Amino acid sequence: MFYKRSLLFFILIIVVFSFVGCIQPCSDSKIKEVSMQYLKDKYNEGFEFQNIEVSMNEADGWVYKVYSIPKNNPTITVTVSSKNLLNDIADNYKQQKWDVTRGEQIKDLIETKFGKSTNFRISFVVNKEIENKYSVYTDPLDIIKKEANYKKGSRTGYYEHVYERVYVSIPIDENINEDYVAENLLDLVKYYNDLNLYFDIDLTFGKKEINEESNIKSDGTFKDIFANVLVTSDTPLEKNSIRKLIKYNK
Known part of the structure; x- marks a missing residue:
C-alpha cells in the first residue's frame, strides 16, 4: 500500500511539472539568448543587456525577467518577462518609452507651476487593444488625441481606454501656501x-x-510626507474644492 501511494505521488509530481515547466530553471545563458533575440526581432534595434532575475511561484512556475537598455533610448530600462520554458514572453518597452515621452511633454508645465526642484513621474496607461495599434515610437500625445474618451462623472472603465497618473513630489521648507497650490493644480486639471x-x-x-537628502528616496519621492493632495478627472474646477483636498499628516 505504501509503495502504491509513493508511486502515485511521484506520478502526480511528474504530471504537475509537465504543466508548470522545468523542475530546474533554464540557464541564464539561454534566458538571455531568447529574451535578447525576442527584442531584436520585435523592434529591429539594438539593446544592451543588463541583468537577469529568476523567481518561482505556485501559479506561474519559473518566472524570468531580463533587463536591458535600448541603444536608441539609453534613459529607459526595458523588462522582458517570460514563464517556464521561456513561453508567454512580453515586454514593457512601449510603456517605458511613452511614460518618458509624456514626462518630457509635461515637464515645462509642472516646473512652471511648482518650481524646478519638483520631482515627478508619469504613468501613461492604455489597454492592450489600443497599445497594439501603435508603434513604440508613436507620440503618446497623438494616441491621447485619437483615443481619449473621458466621460464626466463616470470612473467606470477608465482603464479601458487611455489614462494618465502624475506623481509630483514638492520639497518645502515652510508651511504650504494652499491658495498657491490649489491655483496651480487647477491649471493642471x-x-x-x-x-x-x-x-x-x-x-x-x-x-x-x-542640502539635506535624508528624506529623499532615489526616485525623488519623500520618505516622510508632510502633506498630500489627490485630484482626479472628476475634481470640480474650483480652487476652494481643491484646497479642501489637501490632507496634512499629523
Whole structure:
C-alpha cells in the first residue's frame, strides 16, 4: 500500500511539472539568448543587456525577467518577462518609452507651476487593444488625441481606454501656501480636461532642510510626507474644492 501511494505521488509530481515547466530553471545563458533575440526581432534595434532575475511561484512556475537598455533610448530600462520554458514572453518597452515621452511633454508645465526642484513621474496607461495599434515610437500625445474618451462623472472603465497618473513630489521648507497650490493644480486639471483624458494627480509635500537628502528616496519621492493632495478627472474646477483636498499628516 505504501509503495502504491509513493508511486502515485511521484506520478502526480511528474504530471504537475509537465504543466508548470522545468523542475530546474533554464540557464541564464539561454534566458538571455531568447529574451535578447525576442527584442531584436520585435523592434529591429539594438539593446544592451543588463541583468537577469529568476523567481518561482505556485501559479506561474519559473518566472524570468531580463533587463536591458535600448541603444536608441539609453534613459529607459526595458523588462522582458517570460514563464517556464521561456513561453508567454512580453515586454514593457512601449510603456517605458511613452511614460518618458509624456514626462518630457509635461515637464515645462509642472516646473512652471511648482518650481524646478519638483520631482515627478508619469504613468501613461492604455489597454492592450489600443497599445497594439501603435508603434513604440508613436507620440503618446497623438494616441491621447485619437483615443481619449473621458466621460464626466463616470470612473467606470477608465482603464479601458487611455489614462494618465502624475506623481509630483514638492520639497518645502515652510508651511504650504494652499491658495498657491490649489491655483496651480487647477491649471493642471484644466490641461488634462482639454485633452479629454482620464487622470489622477498625486501631489505630495516633504519638508527638507537645504542640502539635506535624508528624506529623499532615489526616485525623488519623500520618505516622510508632510502633506498630500489627490485630484482626479472628476475634481470640480474650483480652487476652494481643491484646497479642501489637501490632507496634512499629523
